[in-house]
Amino acid sequence: MIAMSIATALVLLAVVTQAGIVAVQRSFPPQGRMIEVDGATLHVVDIGPRDAGPPIVMLHGASSNLEVMRHPLGDLLAKQHRVILIDRPGHGWSTRARRQDSTPDIQARMIDEALGKLGIDRAVFVAHSWSGALGARLALDHASRVAGLVMLAPVTHPWRGGVGRYNEIIAMPVIGPLLAYTITLPLGYFVAESGARSVFLPQTMPDGFVKESATPLLLRPREFIANAYDLVTLKASVAEQAPRYGKIRVPVTIIAGEPDKTVKTDIHARPFAAAVPNAKLIVLPDLGHMVQNAVPDLVKTEIETMIGQVAAAQAAAD
Numbered sequence: 001m002i003a004m005s006i007a008t009a010l011v012l013l014a015v016v017t018q019a020g021i022v023a024v025q026r027s028f029p030p031q032g033r034m035i036e037v038d039g040a041t042l043h044v045v046d047i048g049p050r051d052a053g054p055p056i057v058m059l060h061g062a063s064s065n066l067e068v069m070r071h072p073l074g075d076l077l078a079k080q081h082r083v084i085l086i087d088r089p090g091h092g093w094s095t096r097a098r099r100q101d102s103t104p105d106i107q108a109r110m111i112d113e114a115l116g117k118l119g120i121d122r123a124v125f126v127a128h129s130w131s132g133a134l135g136a137r138l139a140l141d142h143a144s145r146v147a148g149l150v151m152l153a154p155v156t157h158p159w160r161g162g163v164g165r166y167n168e169i170i171a172m173p174v175i176g177p178l179l180a181y182t183i184t185l186p187l188g189y190f191v192a193e194s195g196a197r198s199v200f201l202p203q204t205m206p207d208g209f210v211k212e213s214a215t216p217l218l219l220r221p222r223e224f225i226a227n228a229y230d231l232v233t234l235k236a237s238v239a240e241q242a243p244r245y246g247k248i249r250v251p252v253t254i255i256a257g258e259p260d261k262t263v264k265t266d267i268h269a270r271p272f273a274a275a276v277p278n279a280k281l282i283v284l285p286d287l288g289h290m291v292q293n294a295v296p297d298l299v300k301t302e303i304e305t306m307i308g309q310v311a312a313a314q315a316a317a318d
Helices: 002-027 067-077 104-117 131-141 165-170 175-180 184-200 215-219 221-232 234-247 269-275 296-317
Strands: 033-037 040-047 056-059 083-086 123-128 146-152 252-257 279-284
Touching: 002 184, 002 215, 033 104, 040 067, 040 104, 056 067, 056 104, 056 131, 067 083, 067 123, 067 296, 083 104, 104 131, 104 234, 123 131, 123 296, 131 146, 131 234, 146 296, 165 175, 165 221, 175 221, 184 215, 184 221, 215 221, 221 234, 234 269, 252 269, 252 296, 269 279, 279 296
Parallel strands: 056 083, 056 123, 123 146, 146 252, 252 279
Antiparallel strands: 033 040, 040 083
């Protein structure tokens, strides 16, 4: 009797989840174009003028999608620059061909291919949080594509501890998909806003952020699983690539906050700045994890300063 009750509850939750997927996807449809890469599809939003120097490619972190980089920073930059926003593989409206597409090296290769198909030779990359590792990997493995790198509260080095037991469980075979396709979406509706608020601390989360950032897309089972794989494989990836950071030759600017509890500046931003030859580090004493939301004008200024440096270097080379 108990087993039958559990089975019935799981079936009902699975039905609710499927209905929730339909509702979420109708509420947050794709806003850009789809580009086929390596058996997967990347969703890309291309905004701003085409003839304003090197384009800016924006890469979001974990538990999010390109809308997190679009509002307000991407929209602000697009008034004067071409801005390319990308849903990382498995996130937002991008797909991934394999479970292994969770690592920065594979995602860097996919993004490099997509930019080639867009006809973009070189760009300034802006990478937040998880994508700090991705931005660094692009600069290492696809240096000809990277004109400069702006890192916002980046993950760059291995750390003590894990990434949350629930991510580890969701990444497990069988039990992970079972939970993702039954309880994740219904439960997520109740905790999404409080979870987002905690990431902003000590800043206050803007009103309407969860909706404006299309955060409910994360609750879809296939994306929740993809996000979990991204997180559980990240430490090994940064441990493997960190010894190579001294080989990065492009200009790098890192902006991080002292009180950031999500990605600790002493473990990531400071060691990365010390390892990279041409790095500028800005650490603010009252800045949390959501750098692009908290200080968009500062980030814009630093990006435009880098674009100016890139243009000057190019002119000198010519």
